[in-house]
Amino acid sequence: MFGRRTLLAAAAALALTIPLAGTGAHAQQPPVRIALIGPMSGTGAFEGQLGLEGAQAMVAVINAKGGVAGGRKIELLTYDDKGSPEDGVSAAKRAMEQDNVDMIVGGWFSAVALSMKEVTRDKIITVMTSSQHPKVTEEGHKYLFRLNATSAMMSEFYSKAICERIKPKSIAFMNVNDDWGRLELDNYTKLLTGCGIEVKGHEFYNRTDTDFTTALTKLKSLNADAIYVAAINTSQGATIYRQIKQTGYRGKVIASAGNMNPKLVELSGNALEQVYSASPFTEDGSAPSLKPWLEQYRKSYKNEPSFIAALGAQAVQTLAFGVEAAGGDPRAYDKIAAALKSQEVPTVMGTLRFSDKGQANQAIHLVQIQKKQIVSVRD
Template sequence: MMKRVIGMTLAVMLALPGMSMAAKVKIGFINTITGAEAPIGENLTNGVALAVEDLKKKGIDVDLVKEDDTGKPEKSLSAFEKLATRDNVAGVVGPYTSACANAVASRADQYKVPLLVPAAAKEEITQKGYKYVFRLNAPADVYSSVLMDAVLTLGKPKTIAYVYANTDFGISTVKTAKEYAKKIGLKEVADEKYQKGAPDFRSTLTKIKALNPDLVFMVSYEVDAITLMRQSKEIGLTPKAFLGAGAGFTTDQFLKQKDVSNLVFSSTQWTEDVNWPGAKDFYKRYKAKYHKEPTYHAACAYEAMIIMAETAAKNGGNRDKTRAGLKSGSWNGIMGQVKFVDYGKFNNQNNHEMLVQQIQNGQYETVYPTKYKTRAPIYPFRWK
């Protein structure tokens, strides 16, 4: 007991000036820990764990209630209802998948529990006018628009081929990409959906190769990205640029496939080399702790937990005040400037600026927007 008191006093003394006592706050976290979506969910788990550590250093003691939704909406709903009514959390971070976030978002207003979605991309989630639902990451349409913007600064491509997963994310991303392509006069030469997880894309890629497109636009949320690139090389598909939307192109594993990933462009919510406060430090500590590079999911989840916990702590765990705090607040952390605003069809959506990175010599280099640029983009593409 005595030790504890001394420890706490020390902690308080060491804490930032102005923070007079350790605030305890109960936050729920719904994630996909098991099931087919678990590989990505893992990144969110790690990001949140790191956030809880950092919050403790800042004097905010988070009582984290972790819930696994196994990637199923009805389980996610169970989790949310448990958090809202049984655990009485101040706010909830999650769920990870779009399907789950969609289902849960509709209940947030009902229970008046602030919900901060860290990484789900489905646009509708923040388009329904829910008061208690906030989203940190940029929705699916930005994944393609930022890539197209980046390409326009490079050259004058004329044709484009789409290869994408037949998933919610794949379809909505390509939809926006097509609208954009039309606007800038790109001619579509192929539109190929594939089933997630397929081991063989060779025939599809051969067909595309015969059409000789300038741009190949791929959407793969999973490691399919690696399979696609390996087989593209094998077949000898060589467009002027490979554009990758979705997490599959932004992972550590993808980067390590040096033979096939070099010079691929991809859009991401986060990179460590932007000048957002704490981003580099987060990258280093994450890598030291988990022995792999953080994906943008990890960064999104980290920042979402920080924002939710700080806001809830400031408002004594009161849900309504926390909601108001989220709505009016603004943060500047590892995800850059965060503010939940209403624009276009969106409500309470952080108008997050996505980045385009290109792999050069085994490194992700930010190449767009120009203000965050670490290297000049290399165009056209050639195999290593």
């Protein structure tokens, strides 16, 4: 492939042959090329689409202001990981080896992030987005960053809110049967028992289930004060919330942290009214970059702005910040990593600080569904 130097030479030669081209005198700088690897097809396709939209809207905002580091535009290349680790790995290889991208955004699902990080390990700046599994950043790769709070960080915050604000006397769990769903059950059983809430039981449903009446009939018969639902997938979540009401359950419903989005609210009808969740993203946040992004997003897409979309935007902002701090070279990986780990990164969801292992300290807010809107609950 052509190196950047050859490309620059070619661009210079081109500029010489067309003496009248442009009035700006200096040649256009090459763009910063970012690979966005996400589930563009399969069951996670909707989440992938939201993430991509969020990232594209942020790219548009940054490019409209002239790009990064004095005029370098950002170019986003999209790859489909189909929500599967194998496809995630091959997409990352394609992005690095064939398309020679500068940086990577990926890791919407934990399983994909966990295997993809071994391919990108210490080779290229990689930002993992929505995956919550603690192991993604635990092993501390040089160039790896993760935006979402880990499930431990989420549960620490959310369990406090459940104990102090929602205050059910007893609780039952409806969790998806995977690593994350089981981890959630362990975390919350420990944390909620700790503040005196009785755990009456749990059900694990399968990731392929479409009907949940059997499980919910069992949970209803436990007569718990509240049912906690741990569902990532929007379509399964919406069915569960509706069916909880349809089984005639009249207790409180608590939605897992980080999985509340406008589509879920729309699909669930009235079933989510007054339901609590925790989310790093709220539309009424105060970050300066939030408003232009929201405007751009609403202008370009028909979906409502969501946490997943905000993560896409945040990933682009993080990388742009890194390039800026490294003086405009997207390949100065050591400089970029050092800058991201030592400075505060302003994003749509507030200021991020990355740990030495690349884990962001995402601020989390308690939210509630009121009149089909996700609003933040402030004290």
